[in-house]
Amino acid sequence: MLPAEAQKSSERIAVTAKRMIDVRSGKEITDAVIFIEKNKIVNVGSGLSIPDSVQVIALGDVTLLPGLIDAHTHLLHQYYAKYGDDNSNRLLEMVQLGPARRALLGARLAREMLEAGFTSVRDLGNAGINADIALRDAIKNGDVPGPRMFVSTRALAPVGGQFQSVTPEAQQLIGQEYIQISGVEEARKAVRQAVYEGADCIKVIANSGARRLSSEEMKVIVEEAKRANLPVAAHATDGDGPSMTAVEAGVSSIEHGYTISEAVLNLMAKKNIFLVPTDASGVTRYQDRIKRALKAGVRIAIGSDIYYEFPGMTRGQASIGMYKTYVASGMSNMEILRASTLNPADLIGSNSIGTIEAGRFADIIAVKGNPLNDIGVLEGVVFVMKDGKVYKQTLH
Ligand SMILES: [Zn+2]
CATH class of the missing domain: 2.30.40.10 (Urease, subunit C, domain 1)
Structure with missing residues (x-):
């Protein structure tokens, strides 16, 4: 009945x-x-x-x-300082945590984010194969409490993803975390696969150190994502090349952009491409680019990008400490509030969140x-x- x-x-x-x-x-x-x-x-x-x-x-x-919107999270992903740096943690996570275990970790971190005040997050990969989809849907269904999740499924990346060089045997693990792209047809196929699997956005690793996607690959990714009406988030670091390639291809946001130049920022402003800085509490190295981005007229959507355990703090508490950093970077309090609500809603492409209207x-x-x-x-x-x-x- x-x-x-x-x-x-x-x-x-x-x-x-x-x-x-x-x-x-x-x-x-x-x-x-x-x-x-x-x-x-x-x-x-x-x-x-x-x-x-x-x-x-x-x-x-x-x-x-x-409700606050965190524009860059990894809720199914947690590293521990006791295990060393990103490289050693990355291997351990892949070996020890399958998608089911990661989804359950995500259930806790999602609840912690919600309790801290984040009612929506854009979750950008490092979630195994589609465990982010499972968590998003479980939250939507009321199975576990958490923010609204807008998820990317696996990030598209150059060969090797964000892994350091590992043995041929260990390379099989890379596909659990990244879709490795070599050539425009693989790029096209990867986006179509993400669309089929239910992604809300596409995450692309424009570069992992010196390994970069080509301009042709990036353009096809954006073209296919646009056909499905999905925004593209591009991780871009290490100089100007990767961010310029991504911006020229027409992505929706540049993630991190630590070393971004005026030339790229000006083009971002012209093309209405967001900067998603991910400056954790106390990180002051890259503050100068925030002032330059505001001066160029680039819209900012703040993301935490927290993926290490902070002993004694919940994921939400660790993430929400980031806002103070942006005062020191020269943003007004109102600009910070907009970059945490209205701007990420626009970046996500939703007119149902981000304001009280x-x-x-x-x-x-x-x-x-x-x-x-x-x-x-x-x-x-x-x-x-x-x-x-x-x-x-x-x-x-
Ligand atoms: Zn990230």
Whole structure:
């Protein structure tokens, strides 16, 4: 027998707070009231009157914000400093963790991200073969709590992926983590495969050190991804060559871009290509490029790219510490908030997340204090609602 029709949830609820930030207009709204019906926001404003029939979640002296969006995560991927550097961890992870185990690791990290205030993430590979799809769908189905996930499946990469040189026997493992591209037809096939498997975006490793994809390969990847309406995220480091190749091909975002030049930034601004800097808390080496990107008019979507264990911290706590770094890089607090909400939503290609506006999903967080005065308050999220459901409320 089919279960009875789920409880009719046409009732509205209202979330109220002393302040709300409208990330689109850049305005602060006092005495904020957000009306929610099922999983959507239906009305927002200052001092709106609330009918008696409406259930109220009164949060008091806090600031409401759209749920945070982390533009670059690896939720099925965790390295440990005790095992050494990336190279040794990479091999251990491949040998020890199959996709099922990684998906279960991901279930924990996803919950930790949600509890920290991230209601959506763009998860860019290092998830084994399609374990990211499994976790995304399990979250969507309500099997485990977590953010909305926009996933890439395996990253497309030059031969060898991001592995150092390993024995021929060990090279068989590389295909568990990367689709290795050699030639335009392999590039085309890899994107079509990702589309078939249910990817929400394409991740491409434009270079792994000196190993690079060609301009022809990159163009075909973008062409095929565009046909399926999927954005392309390009990992590009080591000088200007890889990022220029990716930008000329028309990718949607450059990931990291530590050494990016004015020439590339100017072209990115012209082509509306995002920079996704991944500067963890305390990393100051590459701050200068943030100022140069803003000056060139490049939109920024902030990503954590955390994949090491931080003892004593959850993945969410380790990730949310990144925002302070961008104050030191010269971004205003409002720019940081936009780069964590509206900009990544646009990069993902969704007009259902990233702002508190009628018609969008009810993905809402609250912090004590005001992030326009102190961005550090984001580290103390006291309320998390995703899809109209409350996952955290530590005020009362
Ligand atoms: Zn990454």
